[in-house]
Amino acid sequence: MHECLVNSISFRVEGAEVIRRVESIGRSSVEEATVRKLVEHAQKIARPMAFYRIGCIEGRGPGWVEIHGVRLESRRLAEYTSEVNRVFLYIATCGSRLEDWSRMLSGDEEVAIAEVIKEMALEQVRKAMYRHMSETWHVDISDAEEIHPGDKHGWSVTHMPVLFHLLGDTQARVGVSLTSRFELLPKRSAVGVIIPSGCNAITCNYCPNEECQNRKAPCREEELRKTYNLAGV
Numbered sequence: 001m002h003e004c005l006v007n008s009i010s011f012r013v014e015g016a017e018v019i020r021r022v023e024s025i026g027r028s029s030v031e032e033a034t035v036r037k038l039v040e041h042a043q044k045i046a047r048p049m050a051f052y053r054i055g056c057i058e059g060r061g062p063g064w065v066e067i068h069g070v071r072l073e074s075r076r077l078a079e080y081t082s083e084v085n086r087v088f089l090y091i092a093t094c095g096s097r098l099e100d101w102s103r104m105l106s107g108d109e110e111v112a113i114a115e116v117i118k119e120m121a122l123e124q125v126r127k128a129m130y131r132h133m134s135e136t137w138h139v140d141i142s143d144a145e146e147i148h149p150g151d152k153h154g155w156s157v158t159h160m161p162v163l164f165h166l167l168g169d170t171q172a173r174v175g176v177s178l179t180s181r182f183e184l185l186p187k188r189s190a191v192g193v194i195i196p197s198g199c200n201a202i203t204c205n206y207c208p209n210e211e212c213q214n215r216k217a218p219c220r221e222e223e224l225r226k227t228y229n230l231a232g233v
């Protein structure tokens, strides 16, 4: 399965935005000096990262799709992929460094600030991952659909292990594990499936799905290898 690691983002946080977010969740006032100190430290140690794999759809039926021999049961996923045979399976996280650091903090204010910083780290790495997908595989992520086990689209959280199985050793790659209660550790992590809409000759040029019956142009594997030096291509 073709896969990419996104782990070299430059993590930058505005103190004013941290204060705005902390206050929006109920704290009446936040010490600027405390925010500055925590932000400075967090920026030094943070290593948010994301990992994604291209999933080629090999079969489908009412309410399910099969990706690399694994059946994913989700009506929404089946609906969104009715006209595409390629999806992106991903996991993104604020990173274990920020998680370990935040666990050592005490005091409600510091903990609330650290939670916001971790949330922003996750947001930034997800944006970097979307950019990486668009630039590497020439897909339009701006109008892509995205679903997660446990979200409101009726894909049960109990399907989380299936997605983890398809993603491989997520602990080794990005330091994220799944508990027996279907919680992600670190908590500020996200796992899901991204489904870019529409296929055309250009997307086909950069799509590795060899079995796709709808292919409109050949895959430029050589070009991909040279340009991006991607694992698995």
Ligand code: SF4
Pocket (backbone or CB within 6 Å): 084, 085, 086, 198, 199, 200, 203, 204, 207, 208, 209, 212, 213, 214, 215, 216
């Ligand atoms: S080969 Fe082309 S038509 Fe098939 S899934 Fe890939 S981009 Fe879409």
